[in-house]
Amino acid sequence: MGPDAHWTEGWPLNTLRTAPWSLVVPLKPLLLAKSRLAPSAGDALRRRLALAFAEDTVAAALACAAVRDVVVVTDDGPAGAALAALGARIASDTPAAGLNAALAHGARTVRALRPGAAVAALNADLPALRPTELRQVLDYAAEFPRAFLADATGIGTTLLSAAPGVELAPFFGGPSRARHSAAGAREIPLAGVDSVRRDVDTGDDLRAALTLGVGPRTARLSTAVTGRYAAVMQATAYTYDSETRSGSVLLDDGTPVDFDATAFDAGGLRLLRPGQRVRIEGEGEGADLRITLVTLQTF
Numbered sequence: 001m002g003p004d005a006h007w008t009e010g011w012p013l014n015t016l017r018t019a020p021w022s023l024v025v026p027l028k029p030l031l032l033a034k035s036r037l038a039p040s041a042g043d044a045l046r047r048r049l050a051l052a053f054a055e056d057t058v059a060a061a062l063a064c065a066a067v068r069d070v071v072v073v074t075d076d077g078p079a080g081a082a083l084a085a086l087g088a089r090i091a092s093d094t095p096a097a098g099l100n101a102a103l104a105h106g107a108r109t110v111r112a113l114r115p116g117a118a119v120a121a122l123n124a125d126l127p128a129l130r131p132t133e134l135r136q137v138l139d140y141a142a143e144f145p146r147a148f149l150a151d152a153t154g155i156g157t158t159l160l161s162a163a164p165g166v167e168l169a170p171f172f173g174g175p176s177r178a179r180h181s182a183a184g185a186r187e188i189p190l191a192g193v194d195s196v197r198r199d200v201d202t203g204d205d206l207r208a209a210l211t212l213g214v215g216p217r218t219a220r221l222s223t224a225v226t227g228r229y230a231a232v233m234q235a236t237a238y239t240y241d242s243e244t245r246s247g248s249v250l251l252d253d254g255t256p257v258d259f260d261a262t263a264f265d266a267g268g269l270r271l272l273r274p275g276q277r278v279r280i281e282g283e284g285e286g287a288d289l290r291i292t293l294v295t296l297q298t299f
């Protein structure tokens with residue numbers, strides 16, 4: 001049993017009130033959150049996943065020995081209540097001016113109570129977050145006035161820190177790794193902190209997070225998710241009508257299955273030629289299989 005032994009039951013709360021870091025976690029209203037997950041998860045599951053990610057992120061953060069408290073900046077009432085129940089403080093998104101304004105407001109909220117706090121912004125979409133890896137990142141960050149950790153794609157940022165007395169000055173959104181670097185924050189070069197880098201925006205990101213191992217709330221929902229993904233399979237394009245953007249594929253057992261324009265558009269292709277190998281995603285099994293996505297098979 002290692003330090004992460006409580007994985008499946010949920011993390012034990014860190015009760016060390018002398019820990020140095022206060023974290024600020026921003027969360028959009030669930031109605032809007034994680035929009036890039038909608039094509040692969042569907043709308044209802046997308047919202048539940050957005051909350052589960054935030055809960056697993058906040059629970060892991062609160063279990064980290066370097067973290068004293070977590071402030072979640074959100075205007076979502078039910079999400080705020082669920083995260084408060086885990087031990088987070090909730091601040092409303094009073095600036096209502098986007099992610100960076102929300103983070104700056106969260107940092108001010110922390111320092112209104114504890115002026116000498118070291119503050120770090122942490123995305124709410126890190127369902128694989130492990131307290132021990134977060135601690136490594138924060139310990140490294142503690143050596144610099146401002147520091148940041150690039151996300152798994154190397155384009156964005158999952159954590160930005162500011163030492164006591166230093167403004168957070170967040171530039172999240174899009175290519176924020178380059179922006180944080182240009183703004184003078186020190187990039188944290190640590191290897192072995194994949195769980196802190198693994199933000200989940202798309203279905204592929206979710207699969208990558210499931211491979212790392214997610215927290216219990218995301219894991220519970222992943223039955224539904226893996227149920228959806230269980231129908232990921234290979235097939236061969238059989239017919240395609242460019243007028244209607246619909247057609248059919250042959251499964252590898254020779255069964256023909258139709259797909260509609262929504263499934264074709266979900267795969268992002270412009271054209272499909274009979275005989276091409278494709279990857280399909282669907283719901284249901286056997287005669288009930290409904291294809292939700294068709295794309296080219298790439299290895």
Ligand SMILES: Nc1nc2c(ncn2[C@@H]2O[C@H](COP(=O)(O)OP(=O)(O)OP(=O)(O)O)[C@@H](O)[C@H]2O)c(=O)[nH]1
Nearest residue numbers: 026027028033034035036073093098099102123124
């Ligand atoms: N409080 C607050 N949080 C925000 C706001 N915009 C984004 N966030 C949060 O900031 C983090 C990164 O946000 P985005 O990648 O822009 O949005 P997302 O909901 O994760 O995903 P998409 O809808 O697919 O862009 C997530 O934790 C969001 O919930 C905002 O205006 N206010």
Ligand SMILES: C=C(OP(=O)(O)O)C(=O)O
Nearest residue numbers: 156157172173174176201
């Ligand atoms: C907001 C950011 O994250 P995402 O990849 O979720 O857009 C970011 O990386 O700055």
